[in-house]
Amino acid sequence: DTEVTQTPKHLVMGMTNKKSLKCEQHMGHRAMYWYKQKAKKPPELMFVYSYEKLSINESVPSRFSPECPNSSLLNLHLHALQPEDSALYLCASSQDLALAQPQHFGDGTRLSIL
Amino acid sequence: QQPVQSPQAVILREGEDAVINCSSSKALYSVHWYRQKHGEAPVFLMILLKGGEQKGHDKISASFNEKKQQSSLYLTASQLSYSGTYFCGTERDNYGQNFVFGPGTRLSVLP
Numbered sequence: 001d002t003e004v005t006q007t008p009k010h011l012v013m014g015m016t017n018k019k020s021l022k023c024e025q026h027m028g029h030r031a032m033y034w035y036k037q038k039a040k041k042p043p044e045l046m047f048v049y050s051y052e053k054l055s056i057n058e059s060v061p062s063r064f065s066p067e068c069p070n071s072s073l074l075n076l077h078l079h080a081l082q083p084e085d086s087a088l089y090l091c092a093s094s095q096d097l098a099l100a101q102p103q104h105f106g107d108g109t110r111l112s113i114l
Numbered sequence: 115q116q117p118v119q120s121p122q123a124v125i126l127r128e129g130e131d132a133v134i135n136c137s138s139s140k141a142l143y144s145v146h147w148y149r150q151k152h153g154e155a156p157v158f159l160m161i162l163l164k165g166g167e168q169k170g171h172d173k174i175s176a177s178f179n180e181k182k183q184q185s186s187l188y189l190t191a192s193q194l195s196y197s198g199t200y201f202c203g204t205e206r207d208n209y210g211q212n213f214v215f216g217p218g219t220r221l222s223v224l225p
Contacts, residue, residue, distance in 0.1 A: 099143050100146075100161050107155045108155060
């Protein structure tokens with residue numbers, strides 16, 4: 001069991017749908033991350049929140065919209081996705097954004113776009 | 115800039131040793147190591163800091179050669195549970211910036 005909880009575990013959606021991915025941690029961490037991982041590839045950083053403020057946006061298309069309602073929750077809102085957006089979406093957290101902080105990952109949401 | 119990992123894949127028999135390397139052309143502050151089993155989350159193993167150090171727990175250890183900007187992960191007397199993909203992740207000196215995973219090394223331990 002991981003200490004970072006992601007829901008749903010699986011999601012299938014059409015290109016015109018709107019859905020949200022959720023991530024929750026109760027470790028008191030102040031940095032939270034969204035990653036995208038394609039099969040047999042490393043996780044690719046999408047967004048980083050630090051103290052509930054967006055700190056890093058790695059040039060992600062606007063059809064992905066992150067939100068950090070509080071220090072324990074991180075959402076990723078999805079709208080008008082493309083088939084190439086099908087992937088495993090991982091959430092992670094760390095104590096903060098200071099250097100050399102280990103990241104704790106959730107089990108991910110496997111997203112399929114029809 | 116993504117670090118380079120070698121080898122891309124390795125197959126071992128239980129009890130054998132393996133070394134996985136991670137290198138960068140840029141000066142690094144730290145190297146992180148993670149293991150990801152199929153269908154599971156990446157799991158943190160250890161962090162090595164610049165200044166050159168060595169760390170280990172159980173039969174998995176690692177070193178960081180600052181001069182070469184290279185880290186090596188050592189798996190000794192491998193167990194079936196060591197199977198998975200090993201990723202290094204590197205940080206440069208900017209706070210929270212430039213953390214990037216290497217392409218991964220797929221390790222298979224056979225009975």
